[in-house]
Amino acid sequence: MPLDLDEGDGPPSFLDMITTAGYRAATAALRLGVFPALAEGSLPADELAARIDADPRGTALLADVLVACGYLTVDGERYANSPMAGKWLAGGDYARVERFWSTVLFDSWGELETSVRSGTACLDFYAWLAGRPETLERFQRMLSGHAEHIAPEVAGLVPVGETLLDLGGGHAAYPIRLCSANPALHATVVDRPEALNTAAVEEAGLAGRITLRPGDYDELDLGADFDTALLFNVVHGRTAAANRTLLRRVAAALRTGGAVVLLEHDEHPADPVDEAFTRVFSLNLFHGQGGQVYPTREIVDWLLAAGFGEPEVHPLESSPGQSVLIARMGGTR
Ligand SMILES: C[S@@+](CC[C@H](N)C(=O)[O-])C[C@H]1O[C@@H](n2cnc3c(N)ncnc32)[C@H](O)[C@@H]1O
Numbered sequence: 425m426p427l428d429l430d431e432g433d434g435p436p437s438f439l440d441m442i443t444t445a446g447y448r449a450a451t452a453a454l455r456l457g458v459f460p461a462l463a464e465g466s467l468p469a470d471e472l473a474a475r476i477d478a479d480p481r482g483t484a485l486l487a488d489v490l491v492a493c494g495y496l497t498v499d500g501e502r503y504a505n506s507p508m509a510g511k512w513l514a515g516g517d518y519a520r521v522e523r524f525w526s527t528v529l530f531d532s533w534g535e536l537e538t539s540v541r542s543g544t545a546c547l548d549f550y551a552w553l554a555g556r557p558e559t560l561e562r563f564q565r566m567l568s569g570h571a572e573h574i575a576p577e578v579a580g581l582v583p584v585g586e587t588l589l590d591l592g593g594g595h596a597a598y599p600i601r602l603c604s605a606n607p608a609l610h611a612t613v614v615d616r617p618e619a620l621n622t623a624a625v626e627e628a629g630l631a632g633r634i635t636l637r638p639g640d641y642d643e644l645d646l647g648a649d650f651d652t653a654l655l656f657n658v659v660h661g662r663t664a665a666a667n668r669t670l671l672r673r674v675a676a677a678l679r680t681g682g683a684v685v686l687l688e689h690d691e692h693p694a695d696p697v698d699e700a701f702t703r704v705f706s707l708n709l710f711h712g713q714g715g716q717v718y719p720t721r722e723i724v725d726w727l728l729a730a731g732f733g734e735p736e737v738h739p740l741e742s743s744p745g746q747s748v749l750i751a752r753m754g755g756t757r
Contacts, residue, residue, distance in 0.1 A: 446493030449486055450513070451526035453495065458486070459505055459513040462496070466504035517569055524562040532712060539711040549661070549712030554618050564595050564619060567657070570743070571597035577742040583683045583750065584609055585651025591641045591674070592658040594619030600628045609633065612650075614641045642670060646677040653678055656687035659723060660706075661713040667723075671730035678753040684732060686749040689717045693745035702745065720747070727751045 453459060461467070461475040469484035476483065487503045490496040495509045505514060512518045538546040553560045579601050586608050590599050594615035603609045610633045613620065617638035625634045637644065653674045659667045674684050693699055702717055709715040720737060727735055727749075735751035 443493070446489060446495075447526070448530060449489040449493065450495050451523075451530060452486060453490055454513060454519060454523055454526065456486075458483075458490070459495075459509050459519070460515055462503065462505045463510065463514040466499065466502035468501045469503065472503060517565075520562050521566050524559060524566055527556070527559050527562075528708060528712075533708075536707075536711050545710065545712055545714040547712045550616060552712070554616070560618060564621070568595035568597045568621070568624075571595060571656075574740060574742045574746070575601045577740055578687065578748060579605065581738050581748050581750065582654070582685050583652055585682070586610065587650045588612070588652045588654065589646065589650045589674075589677060590614070590654040590656070591646075591670075593654060593656065595621045596625050596634060596636070598654060598656065599634050600624060600630060603630050603633050604628065611635070612637055612647070614639060614644060614646070616640075642666070642673075646673055648677055649679045649682075650677050651679060651682050653682070653684045654687075655684060659686060659715070659726075660688060660709050660717050661715045663714045664718070664722065664726070666714075667718075668726050668729060671726050671732070675730045675732060675753055680754040682753045684727070684751050684753070686723065686735075686751075688720075688723065688747060688749065690739070690745050690747055691717050691719045695744065698745045720749070723749065 456476045456478055458472065458476060461472055467475065469487055470480045472487065473480040473483035487496055487498070490509075491498045491503070494506055495513070496503050497506055498504075513522065532547055532549070532552055535546045553563060575597060578598065582598075582602060584602060584606050588599060588602060588609060588611040590596070590611060590613045592615055593599060593613040596613050599611035599613055603611055612635045614637045620636045620638055622636060625631055625636060628634075655670075655674065659670075662670070671684070678684065689702055689705065691702070693702055706717040709717065724735060727733075732751035732753055735749040738748045738750070740746045740748060
């Protein structure tokens with residue numbers, strides 16, 4: 425948080441109003457390209473405005489908010505990225521993550537209280553995303569970037585046989601890694617058509633062993649006798665009732681002794697910033713998808729009710745606050 429205000433400065437909601445406005449100004453700066461424009465060095469407001477193709481007075485006023493909130497510094501008339509903005513927001517993966525989250529917060533939370541009042545998601549997140557190709561691309565790149573980061577650890581945990589079903593696995597990062605390491609493995613990825621990354625599978629030379637199936641995993645015939653099914657970051661985006669039904673369908677698609685593997689966020693991570701993010705994430709899931717970050721005990725109850733054995737739970741070292749759950753069909757391990 426760049427702005428350092430102490431509690432004596434006013435009511436907490438006033439401070440939150442200022443930091444929210446500062447974050448909205450930073451979002452405008454991200455969308456306008458302010459931080460990359462200052463990556464080479466400081467600029468006066470009129471030259472900055474010319475670089476980002478914007479109005480000079482508006483740019484100066486925006487830059488002053490960004491200075492007040494710690495995103496920029498000013499020396500005389502020249503504005504520069506703060507070290508934090510230069511490091512994280514002038515380009516690269518984190519700038520993409522911030523653009524995704526700021527769009528979610530400012531463009532999709534407008535009716536948040538309607539969801540809370542009614543108890544039903546008033547936004548259809550994936551339909552909302554499908555109508556925003558740039559945001560969809562940022563979302564999928566964010567997911568695949570995180571998947572690449574944790575895949576070495578996760579792939580070491582996944583029980584591998586000859587067949588793998590990855591539900592909601594659109595970017596295909598996990599099947600690509602698992603099939604590359606296991607020459608006998610064939611994988612099927614089910615996802616919405618706009619999420620399936622055909623190019624990544626072809627680039628990996630795995631089009632013959634990874635089948636991409638566009639469609640709804642609640643509707644499609646999922647097949648039978650799979651050795652392994654992945655449900656990574658899926659159950660938190662659904663209601664409890666929908667998860668119970670899907671887990672029964674997954675159970676029917678596995679052979680006896682086959683494994684379902686879930687990747688989920690821990691309900692209460694140890695780090696206080698992770699805890700605060702998880703609460704925001706959970707509310708966002710409720711508003712957009714009717715889901716939430718579920719307690720592990722509740723997920724275990726769904727698994728047992730679907731015919732799986734008690735799962736092994738593996739907290740991830742490469743992603744503190746996330747765990748992999750592995751449960752076998754028929755209760756054998
Ligand atoms: C949070 S992402 C997780 C992606 C990936 N499994 C991972 O962990 O990186 C959820 C994925 O489920 C897909 N999805 C959501 N609802 C779906 C549905 N009804 N049928 C098929 N795919 C769906 C989304 O398009 C998205 O790719």
